[in-house]
Amino acid sequence: QEKVQQSPESLIVPEGAMVSLNCSFSDSASQSIWWYQQHPGKGPKALISIFSNGNKKEGRLTVYLNRASLHVSLHIKDSQPSDSAVYLCAVSMASNYQLIWGSGTKLIIKP
Amino acid sequence: GPKVLQIPSHQIIDMGQMVTLNCDPVSNHLYFYWYKQILGQQMEFLVNFYNGKVMEKSKLFKDQFSVERPDGSYFTLKIQPTALEDSAVYFCASHTGGFAETLYFGSGTRLTVL
Numbered sequence: 060q061e062k063v064q065q066s067p068e069s070l071i072v073p074e075g076a077m078v079s080l081n082c083s084f085s086d087s088a089s090q091s092i093w094w095y096q097q098h099p100g101k102g103p104k105a106l107i108s109i110f111s112n113g114n115k116k117e118g119r120l121t122v123y124l125n126r127a128s129l130h131v132s133l134h135i136k137d138s139q140p141s142d143s144a145v146y147l148c149a150v151s152m153a154s155n156y157q158l159i160w161g162s163g164t165k166l167i168i169k170p
Numbered sequence: 171g172p173k174v175l176q177i178p179s180h181q182i183i184d185m186g187q188m189v190t191l192n193c194d195p196v197s198n199h200l201y202f203y204w205y206k207q208i209l210g211q212q213m214e215f216l217v218n219f220y221n222g223k224v225m226e227k228s229k230l231f232k233d234q235f236s237v238e239r240p241d242g243s244y245f246t247l248k249i250q251p252t253a254l255e256d257s258a259v260y261f262c263a264s265h266t267g268g269f270a271e272t273l274y275f276g277s278g279t280r281l282t283v284l
């Protein structure tokens with residue numbers, strides 16, 4: 060059974076800082092790794108996904124995947140108060156259509 | 171962006187009663203999902219549905235749970251009878267198909283079983 064672990068559990072940074080969030084997974088046969096953002100009282104919203112080793116950049120977001128170490132990270136540049144949310148890492152498996160979720164990192168950006 | 175609508179946003183019922191959670195998925199989406207999230211805990215997969223049939227279901231999808239989407243209308247999750255441990259937020263999600271497709275979520279229905 061795939062396991063997804065996220066760290067840290069929570070993070071408080073000042074506005075404008077670079078944010079780094081971590082996610083490790085247990086199954087090297089995993090397909091895509093997704094990062095979702097969830098604001099209170101809302102459903103998760105997909106931010107960015109990655110399949111191949113290396114990095115992928117979209118706007119202020121950069122994601123790094125290292126399949127050998129079973130690790131993926133999300134970096135948010137020039138953080139804004141509106142970035143305050145829970146960030147969820149989710150892994151899709153080749154064998155089915157499910158997503159396996161981490162427990163999330165609660166991010167607070169202080170103005 | 172595409173929107174998934176969930177009705178109602180909150181539901182309070184007595185243990186043993188039946189409850190139906192409704193989801194209006196994105197119009198051209200083909201795959202539908204229900205997820206369960208207990209406050210402060212991980213999102214957990216319940217079931218997915220394609221072409222009128224359940225494709226996969228988890229151990230959390232008990233015999234008391236059922237899903238359907240009659241004639242392209244709401245995608246529903248029915249729990250009959252409800253138990254105290256069913257209290258959670260239930261999220262509906264949908265996508266067009268394929269492993270790499272973005273999953274779009276509704277805002278959830280908070281179910282409280284008393």
